[in-house]
Amino acid sequence: MVSGQQSEGPAAAATRLTGFEAASRGPSGTLSEVVLTDGHQHFDAVVKRGHAPGATRAEAAGLRWLAAADAVRIPHVHGADDTWLVLDRVTETSPSHAEDFGRNLARLHSAGAPAFGAPPPTGPADAWIGTAPMRNSPRESWPEWYAEHRILPYVRMASEILDTTVFERACARIPSVAGPAEPPARLHGDLWSGNVLWDAGGAILIDPAAHGGHRETDLAMLHLFGCPHLERIVAAYDEVAPLADGYRERIALHQLFPLLVHTVLFGRSYARQATDAARSLG
Incomplete structure (x- = not known):
């Protein structure tokens, strides 16, 4: 400084x-x-x-x-x-143009990234999601990268209030429940409703934890914390970039990351949700 x-x-x-x-x-x-x-x-x-x-x-x-x-x-x-x-500064109004947001989000993801875990070109490897640390370390395989860099680090940070064996078993299950392989998407990375502002022209995204990842992770975060007109957004997204079969069954898998981050930041109130999501993987 x-x-x-x-x-x-x-x-x-x-x-x-x-x-x-x-x-x-x-x-x-x-x-x-x-x-x-x-x-x-x-x-x-x-x-x-x-x-x-x-x-x-x-x-x-x-x-x-x-x-x-x-x-x-x-x-x-x-x-x-x-x-x-x-x-x-964004002058906020009521949510509108939901379908435009869905289509544009699909185009954002399709812009791609060099690898899973790739940081923005001028961004650091050691970044943040909210006020929690987030390490961007590129890998070619999404299941292994997601377990190593988006689940286990936060499990270790919150190990005093989590049963770590539940999450270790969940990580072992990821390759079999991840669905079809997808290319790295250009993710917002912290896409809860508070980071989706709306003005007269539609949605504007703020406060990213941007990195290369799986596109379903952004969508899962919208499902987790709610978003106005969510079903219309997802339907329009699917028109531009069709989601793989079984997308809704994989929502809990992709919610593990934000739930664990919230467990680290806010404690036991999210620990149960994270544990339930991990156990749902079988």
């Missing part, structure tokens, strides 16, 4: 990172609203302070990688460093 940035406020950070003059519109904190102006035009922005050094730079890399697919709408990144991230 550059000396002095620890005490820097969001408006000053926005000016430094964007070159625009910034005026604060809201209280300083993790998220702050500012107005950016170049003297001729002005626009609303959000300034985010990262929870850990480098978190905002990793998030910016993920947002830019998702935006490069030219599929789902992503807020423009105006600037980022290891402490701050400056984005366009």
Whole structure:
């Protein structure tokens, strides 16, 4: 971190990172609203302070990688460093254009990734999902990668409140329940409903934990935490990129990852759900 940035406020950070003059519109904190102006035009922005050094730079890399697919709408990144991230502000309205979101999400996934676990091109291997650590370590085989890098690390972190043998047995079952092989998809990676904002033009995605993964994992997270018009979204997705047979039977498999992350972050309230999902694999 550059000396002095620890005490820097969001408006000053926005000016430094964007070159625009910034005026604060809201209280300083993790998220702050500012107005950016170049003297001729002005626009609303959000300034985010990262929870850990480098978190905002990793998030910016993920947002830019998702935006490069030219599929789902992503807020423009105006600037980022290891402490701050400056984005366009979204003016939220009621959810609409659900089918467009489904089709665009399919196109985002189809943009692909070099491997399962591949980070965004300018992103770090050691990233985050929310405030939990998330290691991006590329592998060619999804079942082995998912067990090694998306299940077992979080089981170890929460081993005091989980029966680890249940999850070890589940990991052994993944190759037989994973369904047909799929190419690595370009995932948002933390696709719960709070990270799907809606404005007059439809859905906009924020706060990614972007990486190469299995496309059903993003969809499973929408199912886990709910999303307006979910069935319409999935139906439109399926029109563009048909889901493999047995997709709904695999939802619990793909929900293991977010459930374990939530177990690490929030404790026993999610441990039972994660255990039930693991046991459902047989």
